[in-house]
Amino acid sequence: MHSHLVTLVVFSALVSTVFATLLRDTLRERLRFGLLAFAAFVLSTFLIGWLTNPFPR
């Protein structure tokens, strides 16, 4: 797995799945929470990457 994007997506999906399974009790709540957590992981990574772009070192 040498693609940064694929690594980010896989990591976010797996961690979101664990959080959703642990923190919510019904399937509907888990799906909703898992999707929100996944989106938060991916979007925050892009945001931080964009903000730190002027500082490569």
Added chain:
Amino acid sequence: MTETGAAPVARDSSRTVAAGLLAWVWPGLGHLYLGRRGKGLVLMASILALFGLGVSMDSRLQLHLGLEDPLALLFSLAQMGVGAPYVLARLLGFEAGTVTSPVYEYGNTFTAVGGLLNILVILDALDTARGVRGK
């Protein structure tokens, strides 16, 4: 407490300890032991995938228990949270990792986060066994 109440308390206590130990030995096993089959299988698949992918991405699994490098100690403890898969990967010869690999740091993150998440799973199994959590 009366004698009639002591036996169920002892049984609940041993059930809690067993669930916690099983959850540490193999991710998700504590929930399976408690009859939470779906939850246990999802947690097992997710955490084993995280750890396995981390190992395949050349993660370092060396045991570091000295206090001269506290961050390495915390990193080792985090990885050990995943239980038997950590021991198994070391026995299979994956302990050194490949520091020159372009995905080495990703691998380290995957294995450490897998272990840390399994610590949360152990705590959830303990709460479930004690009846604090329902599902």
